[in-house]
Amino acid sequence: MSKQSKGSDKGHTDGHGHEHDPLEEGAALRVRALEEIVVAKGLVDPEALDSIVEYYERETGPRNGAAVVARAWSDPEFKNWLLQDGTAAINSMGFRGVQGEHIRVIENTDETHNVVVCTLCSCYPWPVLGLAPAWYKSPAYRSRVVREPRVVLEEFGFELPRGTQVRVWDSTAEVRYLILPVRPANTGDLSVEELAQLVTRNGMIGTAAV
Amino acid sequence: MSKQSKGSDKGHTDGHGHEHDPLEEGAALRVRALEEIVVAKGLVDPEALDSIVEYYERETGPRNGAAVVARAWSDPEFKNWLLQDGTAAINSMGFRGVQGEHIRVIENTDETHNVVVCTLCSCYPWPVLGLAPAWYKSPAYRSRVVREPRVVLEEFGFELPRGTQVRVWDSTAEVRYLILPVRPANTGDLSVEELAQLVTRNGMIGTAAV
């Protein structure tokens, strides 16, 4: 795209060198202007701004989801509960809150691989995965994964086992989805904590195996 | 939009002051660069560039279509031919060429008002109407006129007579459409030339009555 629009948009360098991107600078100015106005009007407490981002960065994120997955791999009873009532099982581990009020856990199997998207905006299970990565919110991912999930998985470097069907979950209403990956082979002697280390965020979105 | 994107695109002023618009300047540079390259390579003769635009500006345009319409209003036999085989009837008046190889003339009546669009690009009957105006090629016109033609006609200041149905013609293949407007009342004593003066380009697209 940078080449396509070079003539008319010289500063834009397509994902690289964003620090000197006029689009980026314009956005920064715009956000700052709004912040100054709403703080001056008393609509927002600047310390609340800090605290909410710190909350997401400290207390949410894929480590939460990985702990859920590792426990499900290790504890069949918990796994049953998780698949029956994801929200309650996840709440029981202390993970809860906005965009995690209604979580459904989908189990990958040798027959079916599952992958999650939000084609209409960027719905994502914040308490267990944190805030969504940029690619998840991109037009390319949102447009393509529903139509050609197999090509998309390839672009993520994920080789789908032969004979596996793909099911895409579009997060169109209030339920948020967490994928329970297939437990890797030869991990029988790992502890729950060691298992959690194997689990990646993309594995819980469905764009990686684990 | 200029307000929406003010922070990040300061030079763009939403359709006004385009002479100093960086987008516009970028486009001009880009076109000039391509022209210089292809002329230097001998792929294009600069005089041919002048001659093709001059051809369209001098020999095509809505006056051609207006002459066709006025003649159809005055000559029932020609009108029948025009509605039966628009291309042949129009060719007989010397109007022919690219984007006019297959023209179908649609008659407005008191029962049905017709309006033309090309939702996929900008197809338009060049020999009889000239090149298309900017609004005809805009996303707003292309997206809206098929879905809410009555609202669009209102925006053009055209008051649809009560009880009139609307039919939209989307130029999806090789046929180009010319609308034959309803002849205005009290024009019985006008000559063909005087009638032609009444006919507007928008009348022949269907976004005006005449």
Next chain:
Amino acid sequence: MDGIHDMGGKQGFGRIAVEEDYIFRSAWQRRAFALVEALAWSTPYNTDQHRHAVECVPPADYLRLDYFENWIVASEMLLKEAGLVDQSELDDGRKHFDVDQKSHAPVGVHEIVDATKAGADLRFPEDTQSARFAVGQSVLVSHTQAAGHTRVPRYLRGKTGRIVSDEGVFQFADAVVAGRGPDPQHCYTVVFSAQDLWGEEAQVGDSLCADLWEAYLEPA
């Protein structure tokens, strides 16, 4: 609304920037996220309304601007509509008039975190609404397209699927944004065959699930 945000199945967006794995790339993105979250407390908009405001960003801007800049554009729209900020203030970044502090008190440091941890249950008791459809039933997604906010993607309209589960009774996002109140109704997970959605380019056996409110569905 058949808007630019309704991306499912659209072609031409190129490869996925898998390497763009960050949440925030710049300090202003972090700040933009926090602003939108905090403003929801002191001003009259909820998540559904903010989502719809993002959908109303002019399409050329929607595609060009950063994700978080679109969030801010949407918040500006909502604040202007509510009369809490005006364009002249956004133009020069300075306050030109005061707002009523009593009805627009800012959220506190602990209050925002506590409420975020608690979340907002959008369900209603199951027995408050009868369910029109049962698990296993075939359903047709309505062709009719709401002019305003709606959560049924374009690529599912007119398609036939099968109810996989009844997720319970939820407030209805379309109604909330249209100002018709919560209009609580059952929301179902519906499965579609990929070939029914995309034709023969899709692989036999592949499928897609989406959660659809009852108002979107008709018996097949």
Next chain:
Amino acid sequence: MDGIHDMGGKQGFGRIAVEEDYIFRSAWQRRAFALVEALAWSTPYNTDQHRHAVECVPPADYLRLDYFENWIVASEMLLKEAGLVDQSELDDGRKHFDVDQKSHAPVGVHEIVDATKAGADLRFPEDTQSARFAVGQSVLVSHTQAAGHTRVPRYLRGKTGRIVSDEGVFQFADAVVAGRGPDPQHCYTVVFSAQDLWGEEAQVGDSLCADLWEAYLEPA
């Protein structure tokens, strides 16, 4: 291709700039138009291919750039694909290599005007292909969406209409761009009820016609 160019029925583009009544606003637009017209003679692309190249302009650019700039972007793509121009030349606006003049002779001043006046009949004799459908017949527009260039708009897919006229046998744009030759076939004008297309928001009695090649249609 379900691309950004397929505008019919999309919402959010705002009012129509009725006052933008010009054909060319700037000298560069006039020049861009002429360049695209003239290049079609010395380089291997036709109208259908150029149209498809415009469709392939990245969506954010397609919406942001001027109509004629998109034409030029498309021509650049086609020239690069044909090996007649390379990106480094476009970057600095200078020729870096020569092309074979014999196979890429420029069109002359009179030649281009004469050919433009003559036009290019895209029809084949009517009797070369039998017609699958008859006037008055109901037809269903296929759900299947070509991955490449196609001239059936998204808003007509899966809809039922009635054949109004058989326009004759034409070369098939989808096949031409896909490199499958002219694949001549009947092309029909099909009428649809506006309510079938848009639901109850449309007025009873209003309708829409489109010209659709036989390959897009199935018996209803």
